[in-house]
Amino acid sequence: MEYAEILSEAVGTLRVNKIRTGLAVLGIVIGIGSVIALISLGQATQQAVQTQIQSLGANLLTVNPGAQRTGAVRGAGGGNTTLTNEDAAAIASSPQITTIKNVSPEFSRRTQVATGKSNTNTQVIGVTSLYADVHKTVVATGNFINDRDVESMSKVAVIGPQVATDLFGEGSTPVGQTIRITGQTFTIIGITQSKGGTGFLNQDDIIFVPLSTAQKQLFGVNYVSSIGLEAKSSDVMPQAQNEVGYLLLTRHKFNDPAQADFSIFSQQDILDTASSTTGMFTSLLSGIAAISLLVGGIGIMNIMLVTVTERTREIGLRKALGAKKKVIIIQFLTESILLTFTGGVLGIIVGVIASFIIARAVNAPFLVSPTAILLAFIVSAAIGIVFGWYPAHKAASLQPIEALRYE
Amino acid sequence: MNIISVSHISKIYKTEAMETVALNDVSFEIKKGEFVAIMGPSGSGKSTLMHILGALDLPSTGAYVLDGENVENLTDDELADIRNRKIGFIFQSFNLLPRTTTMKNVMLPMLYAGVPKEQRLNRAKKYLEMVGLGDRLEHTSNQISGGQQQRVAIARALVLNPSILLADEPTGNIASVQAEEIMAIFTKLHRQGHTIIMITHEPDIAAHAKRIIHLKDGKIS
Numbered sequence: 001m002e003y004a005e006i007l008s009e010a011v012g013t014l015r016v017n018k019i020r021t022g023l024a025v026l027g028i029v030i031g032i033g034s035v036i037a038l039i040s041l042g043q044a045t046q047q048a049v050q051t052q053i054q055s056l057g058a059n060l061l062t063v064n065p066g067a068q069r070t071g072a073v074r075g076a077g078g079g080n081t082t083l084t085n086e087d088a089a090a091i092a093s094s095p096q097i098t099t100i101k102n103v104s105p106e107f108s109r110r111t112q113v114a115t116g117k118s119n120t121n122t123q124v125i126g127v128t129s130l131y132a133d134v135h136k137t138v139v140a141t142g143n144f145i146n147d148r149d150v151e152s153m154s155k156v157a158v159i160g161p162q163v164a165t166d167l168f169g170e171g172s173t174p175v176g177q178t179i180r181i182t183g184q185t186f187t188i189i190g191i192t193q194s195k196g197g198t199g200f201l202n203q204d205d206i207i208f209v210p211l212s213t214a215q216k217q218l219f220g221v222n223y224v225s226s227i228g229l230e231a232k233s234s235d236v237m238p239q240a241q242n243e244v245g246y247l248l249l250t251r252h253k254f255n256d257p258a259q260a261d262f263s264i265f266s267q268q269d270i271l272d273t274a275s276s277t278t279g280m281f282t283s284l285l286s287g288i289a290a291i292s293l294l295v296g297g298i299g300i301m302n303i304m305l306v307t308v309t310e311r312t313r314e315i316g317l318r319k320a321l322g323a324k325k326k327v328i329i330i331q332f333l334t335e336s337i338l339l340t341f342t343g344g345v346l347g348i349i350v351g352v353i354a355s356f357i358i359a360r361a362v363n364a365p366f367l368v369s370p371t372a373i374l375l376a377f378i379v380s381a382a383i384g385i386v387f388g389w390y391p392a393h394k395a396a397s398l399q400p401i402e403a404l405r406y407e
Numbered sequence: 408m409n410i411i412s413v414s415h416i417s418k419i420y421k422t423e424a425m426e427t428v429a430l431n432d433v434s435f436e437i438k439k440g441e442f443v444a445i446m447g448p449s450g451s452g453k454s455t456l457m458h459i460l461g462a463l464d465l466p467s468t469g470a471y472v473l474d475g476e477n478v479e480n481l482t483d484d485e486l487a488d489i490r491n492r493k494i495g496f497i498f499q500s501f502n503l504l505p506r507t508t509t510m511k512n513v514m515l516p517m518l519y520a521g522v523p524k525e526q527r528l529n530r531a532k533k534y535l536e537m538v539g540l541g542d543r544l545e546h547t548s549n550q551i552s553g554g555q556q557q558r559v560a561i562a563r564a565l566v567l568n569p570s571i572l573l574a575d576e577p578t579g580n581i582a583s584v585q586a587e588e589i590m591a592i593f594t595k596l597h598r599q600g601h602t603i604i605m606i607t608h609e610p611d612i613a614a615h616a617k618r619i620i621h622l623k624d625g626k627i628s
Contacts, residue, residue: 318519320490401463
């Protein structure tokens with residue numbers, strides 16, 4: 001007996017019992033659908049977090065002052081005054097440093113900012129023109145701080161979209177208008193493009209001014225609060241970290257790296273932590289989805305077992321007419337695989353639609369994982385075989401007399 | 408020429424508490440082309456005998472030779488093969504596949520025999536026409552009457568040209584007018600040279616046969 005004929009027999013019996021077939025398929029549809037939706041959701045979240053972190057700057061290293069260890073006590077990060085403009089200049093010009101593309105000395109502090117009618121408390125950050133390159137900041141309207149602004153200590157400011165909204169209202173483009181920072185008047189020359197982010201990661205609630213203006217006119221300091229470094233590529237990040245660390249140790253006259261009065265963070269460190277967190281999240285979701293898939297599989301087995309009992313007479317008849325054991329097994333296995341296969345295909349469609357809706361609802365990127373689809377496909381076929389085997393075997397082992405007598 | 412040779416067969420059902428002797432040292436022969444009725448009250452062992460003759464079951468002791476083949480110590484699959492090629496079953500309750508067309512029902516044994524599709528269609532059509540159901544080819548089994556269902560079963564039994572037709576109370580579930588139609592078909596088949604073995608407990612049905620084997624308490628009487 002050819003397989004194509006067994007297949008058409010199986011399709012026939014499944015079509016004859018539409019409700020039973022539909023219910024069995026539904027279990028698999030829900031199982032596969034939730035696997036795809038949840039894996040896609042997990043991966044979308046992971047990608048969203050990664051994009052967010054990468055938007056802070058690609059291949060970014062940050063040198064922060066302080067954080068040296070005194071015994072077991074770690075000094076408060078950022079409170080120290082040991083990093084200077086000269087350190088930044090040395091990193092940029094040292095012949096020993098081969099892996100750094102751009103150096104961005106920065107001084108930032110939260111302060112009160114006001115216009116004629118409204119005011120807000122925000123981050124004011126003194127930067128050079130290279131900040132935009134290092135941190136991938138793009139100006140939507142107007143210009144960024146340039147070298148002449150820094151040299152001439154201009155009172156100009158580039159503001160984030162959040163600040164523009166807070167001070168001038170939704171949708172405004174206040175280029176050319178003025179704001180007062182600690183009582184001094186600044187002219188707005190540009191507004192940055194939104195980067196998103198919330199809390200301390202909020203890159204939109206920020207005001208950029210020339211570094212020299214921030215240090216000398218606004219806050220009266222002669223140090224920087226951090227130095228942003230852009231490495232030439234992600235491959236040389238560890239080397240860049242070593243080179244800069246060594247140079248700064250020498251400049252600050254320390255022999256032991258453990259004594260250092262600065263610390264260097266790599267973008268990669270943050271990315272790794274975030275990835276492992278979201279990866280765990282994805283695994284958790286997949287685990288939950290796998291349980292529903294298992295339940296769907298047991299549902300198939302249950303339906304197939306009921307089918308075997310219900311069709312005892314039919315099986316007996318088929319055997320009386322000459323069906324061999326193998327033929328009966330293949331027929332029942334084919335039926336259960338067809339059930340799970342149909343369920344798998346429908347489940348993939350449902351899963352993709354569901355992940356689209358979820359992505360829209362939680363504002364995550366819509367992303368369908370091909371791995372998840374492939375996996376769902378294989379798993380659904382495997383469920384058909386695994387959970388179909390026992391009922392098929394049971395059917396094939398029925399004695400024809402017993403089966404024919406069965407009422 | 409003997410198409411069936413049964414010698415000294417017994418069938419004993421054993422449970423823990425007791426032994427039941429269903430058939431006790433039964434011997435007989437049936438020649439090719441005979442129309443034989445096996446009669447007996449319920450509990451006489453006629454169902455057991457029919458299971459053995461139909462290769463659905465094996466005797467506890469004794470030999471059974473069907474059309475030159477010794478049906479003994481065979482595996483389930485070998486028995487299935489014998490049933491497929493040598494025996495055409497006609498059951499009391501028709502046993503058609505539910506919600507399936509008459510054509511598909513008749514094609515089923517050919518499917519298991521590996522007959523090519525073209526031939527299956529032609530032969531099924533031919534045999535359905537022969538039993539007078541040429542206009543019911545695409546009706547499903549629950550859309551036709553009991554008598555018509557039994558005629559589909561007869562077409563199904565004949566379609567692989569078996570050595571014997573084995574009918575178990577073929578008229579037990581149908582109205583008497585239709586029962587006469589079925590017996591007319593049997594008589595016609597007998598005239599064409601088919602070997603028919605019919606199990607029944609109705610004397611007027613058994614009267615259509617040319618020979619009657621009476622069974623009582625597991626023995627031929």
